[in-house]
Amino acid sequence: MKERYARWNKLAIKGLWWLVILGMLAALPVAYERHQTEQQSGRKVDVVFDYRDLLEISDTQPDPRGFIEQQLKLLQQHGVRSLAVYEATLNELKLSRRIEVFSSHDASALTQTPISPNENFTYILFTDKESEQRVREMVEAGFAQLNVQLRPWSYKNQPGMIIQMAMDEALMQTLDPDFITMQKLKDQGFSLVARLSNRRTFQTNRVDKLLGDLQGLGVKWVIVDGDSVPGFVSAEDTLYLDKMGEMLREHHIGLAAIEMQKTPQKGFNGLAKRIHHQVVRLHSFTESDSTKLTESLTQEELNGRIQGMADRLVLAVKDRNIRMLFLNARAVKSAEKGKIVNPLEAMYAALDGPEGALPRIEKAGYTFGTAQSFQLVHSGWQTAAKLLLWAGAVALIALTLSYFAAQLALAAFLLGMLGSAGLFVLSSSLFSQALALGAGTCAASLAIMFALQAARRRREKQASTGSLVGFAVLLLIRSSLISAIGILFIVGLLNQITYTLVLEQFRGVSVLHLAPIVIAGLYWLLFAEPITHKERLVRVRGLLSKHISVLWVITVAIVAAVGFYYLSRTGNEGTTTGVERYFRSFLENTLGVRPRIKEFMLAHPIFILGAYLSYKYRNATILILLGVIGQASIVDTFAHLHTPLVISSIRVVYGLAFGILIGLGLILVWEIVIRSWRRWVPRINAS
Numbered sequence: 001m002k003e004r005y006a007r008w009n010k011l012a013i014k015g016l017w018w019l020v021i022l023g024m025l026a027a028l029p030v031a032y033e034r035h036q037t038e039q040q041s042g043r044k045v046d047v048v049f050d051y052r053d054l055l056e057i058s059d060t061q062p063d064p065r066g067f068i069e070q071q072l073k074l075l076q077q078h079g080v081r082s083l084a085v086y087e088a089t090l091n092e093l094k095l096s097r098r099i100e101v102f103s104s105h106d107a108s109a110l111t112q113t114p115i116s117p118n119e120n121f122t123y124i125l126f127t128d129k130e131s132e133q134r135v136r137e138m139v140e141a142g143f144a145q146l147n148v149q150l151r152p153w154s155y156k157n158q159p160g161m162i163i164q165m166a167m168d169e170a171l172m173q174t175l176d177p178d179f180i181t182m183q184k185l186k187d188q189g190f191s192l193v194a195r196l197s198n199r200r201t202f203q204t205n206r207v208d209k210l211l212g213d214l215q216g217l218g219v220k221w222v223i224v225d226g227d228s229v230p231g232f233v234s235a236e237d238t239l240y241l242d243k244m245g246e247m248l249r250e251h252h253i254g255l256a257a258i259e260m261q262k263t264p265q266k267g268f269n270g271l272a273k274r275i276h277h278q279v280v281r282l283h284s285f286t287e288s289d290s291t292k293l294t295e296s297l298t299q300e301e302l303n304g305r306i307q308g309m310a311d312r313l314v315l316a317v318k319d320r321n322i323r324m325l326f327l328n329a330r331a332v333k334s335a336e337k338g339k340i341v342n343p344l345e346a347m348y349a350a351l352d353g354p355e356g357a358l359p360r361i362e363k364a365g366y367t368f369g370t371a372q373s374f375q376l377v378h379s380g381w382q383t384a385a386k387l388l389l390w391a392g393a394v395a396l397i398a399l400t401l402s403y404f405a406a407q408l409a410l411a412a413f414l415l416g417m418l419g420s421a422g423l424f425v426l427s428s429s430l431f432s433q434a435l436a437l438g439a440g441t442c443a444a445s446l447a448i449m450f451a452l453q454a455a456r457r458r459r460e461k462q463a464s465t466g467s468l469v470g471f472a473v474l475l476l477i478r479s480s481l482i483s484a485i486g487i488l489f490i491v492g493l494l495n496q497i498t499y500t501l502v503l504e505q506f507r508g509v510s511v512l513h514l515a516p517i518v519i520a521g522l523y524w525l526l527f528a529e530p531i532t533h534k535e536r537l538v539r540v541r542g543l544l545s546k547h548i549s550v551l552w553v554i555t556v557a558i559v560a561a562v563g564f565y566y567l568s569r570t571g572n573e574g575t576t577t578g579v580e581r582y583f584r585s586f587l588e589n590t591l592g593v594r595p596r597i598k599e600f601m602l603a604h605p606i607f608i609l610g611a612y613l614s615y616k617y618r619n620a621t622i623l624i625l626l627g628v629i630g631q632a633s634i635v636d637t638f639a640h641l642h643t644p645l646v647i648s649s650i651r652v653v654y655g656l657a658f659g660i661l662i663g664l665g666l667i668l669v670w671e672i673v674i675r676s677w678r679r680w681v682p683r684i685n686a687s
Contacts, residue, residue, distance in 0.1 A: 005410070012410040013402060016395040023392015024485060026385040027492030031645060033377045034495050038321070038644045041375035042280070045317055045366050046221075047351070047358070048082040048193050049075055050328045051185070053287065055095040057331045060340045065097060071344060072188060078348040079358045081368060082191040084326065085182050086225060087199075088138060088175040090124065096181060098135050099160075100125045103167040111155060122170040123153060125160035131180045132159065139163075142175035145201065174199045176210060182217050191370055192217055193256070193324075195225040198267075202231050202240045208247050215251040220370055222248070223256045223282065223326070224265050232267030241267055245274025254278035254373055256324050257501055259316075269503050277497050280323040280371045281642070283316035285309065285347075287330040293343035296336045302346065309350040311585050313357035318364055318593075320642050321500060323371040325357075355589070364592075376497050389492045393435040394420060396485065400442035400519070403449055404527055429504060436493040437508045440639065443486025444516040444631040445523075447479040451607070451624050452520075452528045454478075455614035469667060472611035473660055476604060479631060480656060486635040491645070499641040512636050520628040524621065593647055595654035596633050603630025604659025609666045630659065 054071055058064040075083075086092065093099045107123040108115045124139070126132040139161065143150055149164045163170050174197055182192055194214050207230065224230070231244030248254070248271075255272055257279050258265075272279050293305055316322040331342040352358045358368070394416040402409035424431040454475055490506075498504040526536050587594040607630060610623025634655070637648045 006407065009407055009410040012413065013399070013406070016399050016409060016413060019388075019395035020392045020399065020485065023389045023395070023492070024488045026388035026392070027488035029379075030382055030385050030389075030492045030495050031488065033379060033382070034491065034500075035645050036377040037374050037497075037500070039646070040377070042321075042323055042372045043366050044323065044369045044372045045361060046082050046191070046193075046280075046324045046371040047080050047368065048084050048324055048326045049080045050326070051083040051085050051181075052092060052095075053329045055092065057329060057342045057344070059095055060331045060342075064095075072185075072190075074344070074348060076189060078351045079368065080327070080351070082193050082370070083185055084193045084195050084223060085177055085185070086195040087197060088178045089171060089173060090122070090139070090175075091171040093135060093138075093175075093178065094171075096178065098126070098128045098131060098178075098180075100127055101167065101171065107153075120166045122163040122165055122167040123160060124163065125153075125155060125158050127158075134180055135178075136161070138175045138178070142173060143170075145203075146173065177214075179213060179217070186217055192219050193221050193223060194219050194253075195223045196230050197225040198228045198230045198232055199226060202233075202244075204240075204243055204247075207231075207244065211247050211251040211253060215253065219253060221254050221256050221280065221324070223258070224268065226265070227263065228266035229255075229268050229271045231271070238270065241270055242274065245271055248275045248278075254280065256280050256282040256326075256371075257503065258282045258284055258326075259320065259322065259502060269498075272501070272503055277376075277501065277503075278373050279501050279503070280373050281321055281501060282324040282326050283313070283320070283322040284326045285313070285328060287328045290327075290329045290343040290347065291332055293346040294332050294334065294341045296334065306346050306350045306353065307355055307585070309347070310353070310355055310357040310360070311588060313350070314360045314364075315588065317361050317366060318644075319647055321374075321644065323373075374497060374500060378495075382495070385492065389489060390420065390435060391417070393439040393489050393493065396442050396446075396489070397438045400446055403446075403523060432493045432496075433506055433508065436490045436506065436639075437512060439489035439493070440486035440512050440635045441515045441519070443489070444483050444512075444628060444635050445519040446485075447482040447631045448516070448520040448625060448628040449523050449528075450482055451475055451479045451611070451627070452524055452621055455611060455621055455624055456528060459615055459618065468612050468615055469664065471615075472608045472663070472667070475611045476607050476627070476660065476663070477656070479607070479627070480634055480652075483631045483634045487638045490635070490638055494641055502642050506639055506641055509636060509639055512639060513632050516628050516632040520625055524625045528621070591654060593650040593654060595651050595658060596637065599630045599633050599652075599655035600658035600662060603627050603633065604656060605663035605666050608660065608663025609670065612667050613670070630655070 054068060058067045058071075061067040090099065090101055094101050102110060102123040102125075104115050104119045104121050104123070126135060128135070140150060143163055143165070146165075151162050151164075153160045153162045165173075177194065186192060192214075196210075229241070229244070231240035231242075233240060254275060255268070255278070257268065257272070259281055289309075293302070293309070297305070313325055316325065327347060329343050329347060331340050334341045350357060362368070394413055398409050398413035398416055401412045420431060420435060423434060458471065494506060496504070499506060526539060531539075583597070584594055603626065606623050607627025610620050610625075610627065613620035614624060634652050637643075637651055638645075640648070
């Protein structure tokens with residue numbers, strides 16, 4: 001029985017490689033359809049400005065309405081084509097100069113009429129006779145829904161009303177949007193984006209009428225205002241969410257997904273699914289971001305921040321499939337300047353200045369206008385392709401395990417297929433992510449394990465056949481092609497619109513960075529040389545029985561610190577220094593696509609130097625081992641599923657090209673140093 005299993009296991013290893021190859025072939029057309037989705041649809045970018053912010057800034061000006069009219073013209077001149085309009089509040093109507101708001105105390109002082117000391121109401125006066133009727137209806141409808149009593153009031157023949165609610169609370173209540181303002185903005189040539197909240201009780205008729213009115217004004221997109229989408233009650237109670245999705249579909253209105261939110265908006269993914277993922281990704285330049293443009297800065301510092309804003313917007317569109325740039329601004333008091341300042345002028349410079357974002361986005365092949373969602377290219381045969389990808393991914397994981405225990409390859413594959421099938425029943429999403437993570441990790445690990453084997457075989461031959469430099473370069477390229485196996489499985493297994501829109505995230509990116517280092521390190525330490533299991537056990541015992549010195553403790557501390565820093569830089573929230581941000585900006589602006597620094601300046605050059613030296617120096621293979629960082633990074637580049645495949649591919653090619661050049665430079669420096677050492681040290685000793 002044991003001999004029969006060994007015979008089947010030996011045959012299985014070859015069969016597993018064929019399964020991996022079939023999985024790779026199945027991934028290629030899947031990747032092509034994803035490329036079509038990214039390149040043939042959704043190429044329009046919408047630049048949206050927050051109209052409420054403009055109202056708040058205008059409140060600091062001596063002529064608020066004149067300021068707004070001036071800035072609206074400037075916004076259009078500088079490429080802003082859309083404005084985001086919120087559901088109205090009394091405070092916003094006050095900023096629009098449609099009403100004046102008073103507390104009971106203020107009203108008493110204004111009218112010189114005493115009021116009851118127990119009264120704490122809100123008094124409003126309508127200032128705009130043309131829109132008085134519409135504003136009155138908005139206020140009455142909004143507060144009637146809250147069961148707040150209203151009664152008429154006037155002052156010197158100016159009509160108004162009393163709202164029996166404290167002013168601070170009344171100013172916060174959500175009303176219908178200000179359709180008068182929205183119509184005027186549309187007449188001025190702006191497209192409109194609606195910001196809707198879940199603050200009011202969901203009433204189907206009211207929401208349906210609201211969406212119909214928004215559709216009549218040409219609104220195509222809704223940005224959710226608050227921590228939950230309209231209609232969300234709880235994860236279990238989805239009745240209103242179903243109705244909201246149905247009404248959004250009927251009125252042809254989609255959702256904008258705000259990226260990098262600390263807390264996802266409740267119900268967003270469910271509502272997105274109900275509207276068949278009619279969703280675009282939105283990048284927000286926040287009020288806090290804008291205040292950095294108003295600080296007391298030298299002109300050079302200000303120009304740097306303007307350039308930083310422009311770079312940020314360009315990267316959002318090119319690298320992260322953003323189709324809506326949402327700009328916010330805030331006026332701040334400057335004690336040093338002795339006045340209230342706003343960032344609008346600096347923001348205009350960032351949009352279409354000499355190195356502005358909009359010309360660069362247009363140069364990259366995008367156009368400006370109302371944002372469009374991706375039109376998913378997804379053929380029916382992808383289901384069959386996923387079956388091959390499933391088997392191929394499990395086979396790749398089993399093959400990796402076989403490098404540590406060859407006799408377990410067949411058993412690992414069979415158990416892997418059985419276990420992953422159970423995982424699919426539990427969660428199809430977790431199934432795909434686990435297989436993609438396993439395949440990506442194993443591919444990067446195998447790349448280095450193959451490289452270590454190749455270096456050992458060349459050293460053992462003791463014959464310098466061919467160029468050592470050529471060997472080192474080709475070994476890096478071959479290792480990168482092996483890592484590309486993991487890329488194909490990640491792209492093939494996770495080709496879903498939810499990942500493109502980041503409604504669902506590929507978890508375990510940190511594992512993808514760290515696990516190949518551990519796996520390749522273990523292989524280098526115990527399995528790279530053809531020794532018996534008994535000899536490996538002796539080596540392990542020897543390592544465990546070694547005395548721990550202070551040097552070891554220091555070394556472990558340094559390695560831990562480097563590892564922590566390495567992991568802190570992974571993912572979207574990775575930290576970087578100011579100098580590195582400047583260098584990144586330089587690379588982006590010069591090359592169009594920025595290669596990863598840890599690849600071309602660290603991992604790839606060290607790999608090449610190690611491969612070059614490994615023929616003469618056995619311990620140089622540790623430099624090849626360090627190259628696993630670069631191989632893991634190559635795979636991880638494609639794990640950012642919101643980045644277009646073309647951008648990720650260019651980034652990897654640049655990383656390899658520059659890494660090879662720097663690696664050749666390291667070889668040259670090494671040869672100069674070693675030859676100088678051999679030439680001069682004997683002379684010094686002789687003298």
